[in-house]
Amino acid sequence: MKSENTERLEMIRHLNKESGAGLLICYKVLKEYHYDEQKALAYLRSGTWKCDIEFLIRH
Helix, strand or coil: CCCHHHHHHHHHHHHHHHHCCCHHHHHHHHHHCCCCHHHHHHHHHHCHHHCCHHHHHHC
């Protein structure tokens, strides 16, 4: 059985691979979307995060 942290790390790596965004950004977006991987990936693919980068870094 995988720990919660291991599962989250795998989600972060998947988001990084699929979107090309950095690991920290992927983590912050995933956290912002309450660990909903599909919503986070849709947001990262939309490119909107590039405009919101200051917000993401501060939170």
